[in-house]
Amino acid sequence: MLHPLTIEPLVRAALLEDLGRAGDVTTDSIVPADLRTAARIAARKEGRVAGLEAALIAFRLLDPSMEIEVTQPDGTDVPAGGTIATLSGRARALLTAERTGLNLMGRLSGIATATRALVREVEGTQARIVCTRKTTPGLRLLEKHAVRLGGGHNHRFGLDDAVLIKDNHIAVAGGVRAAVERVRANIGHMVKVEVEVDTLEQLEELLPLGTDVVLLDNMDPATLRRAVAMVDGRMLTEASGNVTLATVRAIAESGVDMISVGWLTHSAPNLDLGLDI
Known part of the structure; x- marks a missing residue:
């Protein structure tokens, strides 16, 4: 596995790119700062999971207290509709990190899934x-x-x-x-x-x-x-x-x-x- 210290700068740069100069103006306008909620990362299609660790770093950077339960770790095969991880924490952090985390995971899981097909x-x-x-x-x-x-x-x-x-x-x-x-x-x-x-x-x-x-x-x-x-x-x-x-x-x-x-x-x-x- 990759060491978190090697991944964090890449994830931090991706978050900063998305946050821009004013942050998440949509979420910050709608969601109270103290609201907590839960969410799951789910697969819409079957595939090989990759990039989960990077995605979780994105959520933790915005909410260090985020509680995470991993169901399908990196390197495992998830069915369509399957839950990869469940997260519980500040609603603002979940919504703001959502696209960065999913962008990384979708890209990397796509690579892993395509590689798996060739290897087979x-x-x-x-x-x-x-x-x-x-x-x-x-x-x-x-x-x-x-x-x-x-x-x-x-x-x-x-x-x-x-x-x-x-x-x-x-x-x-x-x-x-x-x-x-x-x-x-x-x-x-x-x-x-x-x-x-x-x-x-x-x-x-x-x-x-x-x-x-x-x-x-x-x-x-x-x-x-x-x-x-x-x-x-x-x-x-x-x-x-x-x-x-x-x-x-x-x-x-x-x-x-x-x-x-x-x-x-x-x-x-x-x-x-x-x-x-």
Whole structure:
């Protein structure tokens, strides 16, 4: 689980964005400051819960005395109509934090639910579903955690934790070998190196260089099978491009170790949730 200290600044920023300069003028006009009430966070559709901890921080920031009972914690599957958590506290805090909490939960639960679907589709193969850096600015930590809650795995978190030599790097360097040699002259011995290739010819050029991972970009399943055979276990293989629920099984059956999916974090549909007083 993520430490609350890493989540709170993100939630606080989201609340401040919503509160603006004058606060919740609607709720503060209608609801007495001392009124207390109870509400439940409910799922309108079935899905995998993610982002509940972030949502609860939003409510607690506005009412530290908020009483919370969690029914479906992060990482569990909730049925349509199911209660995820029950909250009891100041009515103003519940109403003011509602949209921030549900925005975070709906976004992250949608990612976890989409990841879960892909993971189930590749069961029985060795392939892992992994995310990419195609995340919402400022929310990468939460979105990558949601992928894990859906049963997937994380690719690199940023530009600094691994080398990924892509097509534009190769173009600037003048070839695969030149790019790899320049990287090795500059990085530490603990940093792993991955290279993206678009063709089997590029893969052939890469194999003698002995990198850690090869990214097989936009190859059909038949070409992926040939690539996996060429690699023959000398490095990890990652497939990317044109991955959908309909295509992911065939990609996994090619024998690749990982399948990276950008849309999990840039366009997975929200899970429909609601706060019911």
